[in-house]
Each structure stands twice: as C-alpha cells, then as structure tokens.
C-alpha cells in the first residue's frame with residue numbers, strides 16, 4: 001500500500017457538462033469507471049470535482065441570474081447532488097467515496113493544513129476516494145481559492161501526489177486559444193512555465209468555466225515547483241485517464257522540478273497569500289537563489305506592503321522578478337529601519353534584536369534561479 005502512487009484528477013465543469021449547462025451523467029459514468037480501472041492498476045485516486053453550480057442549476061430547474069449570491073445558492077443545492085451522483089457511481093464497483101470541501105483558509109493556516117492533510121491520508125490509507133471541491137456556498141472572496149485548478153494543485157501538495165491531471169475540454173495548452181484560432185497547435189511538453197508560455201494562455205472560452213488555461217498554468221507552476229508532474233488533457237477522449245498514465249493520450253505535460261522540498265516548504269508554495277515584498281540587490285538574490293543562503297538585512301533595498309512578523313512575503317530582484325517566498329522575521333516598520341544594514345547594527349537601531357536574519361533559509365522557498 002505504501003508504495004502506491006497518488007494521482008489527483010481535476011474534472012472541470014467543461015468535462016462534467018460535456019459542453020452543455022447541466023451535468024452529463026453518461027460522462028460521469030465513464031469517468032468513474034476509468035478511475036476504478038486506474039485504482040486496479042495500482043494508483044490511488046483523488047478527485048477534484050467541479051460541477052456543483054451546474055448540478056444546482058439542474059436541480060432548481062429554472063433560470064436564475066448570475067450574481068455571487070445566486071451562484072452560491074446553486075453550489076449549496078448542487079454539491080449534495082454532485083456527491084450523491086459520484087457516490088452512487090463508485091458504489092457500483094464497491095468503492096467508497098468521501099466529500100471534502102475546502103477553502104483557502106484551510107491551506108493558509110498551517111494547523112488547518114496539517115489537519116486536512118491527515119484526513120486525506122486517512123482516507124487514502126483506507127482505500128476511499130476523496131472527492132474535493134471548494135466550499136463555494138460559504139467561501140467569501142477573502143478566503144476563496146476561486147478556481148479548482150489552483151485548488152487541485154494545493155490538494156496535490158497536501159496529498160504528496162505524484163501527478164496532477166487536469167481534465168478539460170481541450171487536449172492541452174495550445175499556442176493560442178483554439179476556440180479563437182483554428183491554427184493553434186498543441187504544445188506537448190513544457191519544461192518551464194515562463195512569461196512566453198503564460199502569454200499563450202487565455203481565460204475560459206465558456207460562460208461556465210472558471211479561469212480557462214491561465215489558472216491551469218498557475219496550478220501547473222505550483223505543482224512543478226513542488227516536484228509534481230502536471231498533465232492537461234481532454235476529458236471527453238475515450239479512456240483518457242487510463243491512457244494518460246501509460247503515455248498514450250494527446251496532452252500537454254509539464255515536467256516537474258527535480259528539487260525535493262520538505263513538507264513545510266511545499267506548504268509555503270501551495271497555500272498562504274503574500275502580504276508584501278522585499279526588494280533585494282543582486283548579491284542577495286544570488287545568495288538566496290543559488291547558494292541556499294538566508295536573507296540578511298544588508299541585501300534589502302526596499303520594502304513594500306504591510307506585514308507582521310511571521311507573514312509570508314515575496315523576495316523580488318531589482319528588476320521586479322519574484323525570486324522566492326518566505327516567512328519574515330521582522331514587520332514592515334522594522335524592515336524600513338534596518339534595510340541595508342549589517343546584522344550587528346539591528347539591535348542598535350531597533351533597541352532590541354529578535355533575529356539575526358530577515359528570512360531564515362529554512363523558511364524560504366526559491367522560485368527562480370537567477371544568474372546575476
């Protein structure tokens with residue numbers, strides 16, 4: 001059991017509705033049976049299933065507006081229908097499922113993150129298929145992840161997954177939105193998600209999808225940095241879930257970075273939002289990004305945003321590139337006073353010294369290796 005590989009399969013609204021506005025039950029039947037086949041081939045499967053809003057619309061049976069409150073109502077109605085449908089389909093194969101509804105708050109807070117991780121691990125160790133969605137009915141904009149692509153990357157990190165499979169209505173990332181440009185070509189492999197790649201991704205081509213290719217690239221980038229391979233493929237392709245695992249389906253594959261991070265650093269990548277940034281000189285950027293050093297006050301040229309001690313912030317180069325993220329040991333007022341100073345001068349200026357480094361390397365996750 002311990003050696004089984006874990007795959008997170010994200011099913012977009014576009015897949016679950018088969019291009020319509022309501023859930024397409026035959027499509028769900030096919031997908032459930034593929035997941036069961038994958039389990040028989042030795043994979044543990046976690047589903048991130050969109051579709052609550054679509055299911056709610058079907059259950060309500062009448063047209064309503066598209067305000068946030070109305071969508072939240074549809075999600076509240078539909079989530080029960082959705083999980084009931086999955087449960088009845090998996091039960092045909094004697095497979096138990098469990099519902100987990102998460103918000104950003106569940107991954108931002110380290111204690112809640114560990115709690116969600118324990119639940120997920122328990123479910124997997126008991127051979128249950130976790131079926132996850134955002135808790136749309138109660139999630140306000142402050143605590144919302146907002147799209148299930150990013151949520152699925154967070155789940156992949158939580159579960160220490162080997163692969164993230166994003167199923168949508170296209171075979172992967174194209175050189176342009178295929179809905180707008182019939183000449184667009186499929187990109188089969190992406191090594192690094194740089195600005196040129198990000199520029200290819202547009203929003204959703206439909207009224208029901210959230211985020212389009214842009215949020216799929218964000219998810220792939222989070223997963224890539226955490227050492228997880230991401231594949232985007234078309235959910236309507238016959239037997240796609242099984243064929244992807246054996247490399248036999250059209251897709252875009254994002255190569256994972258080969259730098260194993262410990263669990264805490266993976267959490268830094270996945271969940272918390274950054275409350276500010278420190279602008280660093282070339283020497284500090286080099287020390288942090290290529291030598292694995294802690295960030296010292298000496299290398300900081302500027303401070304932006306308002307944050308407290310212990311908050312997650314970004315480290316930027318003088319050119320404005322985000323190099324790393326880390327948990328900061330001083331608040332923004334203190335940093336305004338000590339930026340550019342030697343560590344030995346900190347207590348002189350502040351009148352106290354709570355730390356010698358601004359971000360300890362154990363609290364820092366490097367996003368870009370920059371040659372300065």
Ligand SMILES: Nc1ncnc2c1ncn2[C@@H]1O[C@H](COP(=O)(O)OP(=O)(O)O)[C@@H](O)[C@H]1O
Pocket residue numbers: 011012013014015167168169170172173174175176177178179200201202203204205206208209210211212213214
């Ligand atoms: N470069 C691109 N390659 C492929 N699809 C793209 C691209 N840019 C934008 N898209 C759009 O992204 C859509 C898929 O995202 P979305 O509608 O959010 O689906 P889902 O419900 O599966 O998350 C596609 O239908 C397509 O119109």
Ligand SMILES: N[C@@H](CCC(=O)OP(=O)(O)O)C(=O)O
Pocket residue numbers: 011012013014049050051052053054075133134136146147148149208209210211212
């Ligand atoms: N949580 C929402 C779906 C949000 C979402 O990201 O949708 P999609 O882009 O279609 O995967 C729902 O269940 O309807």
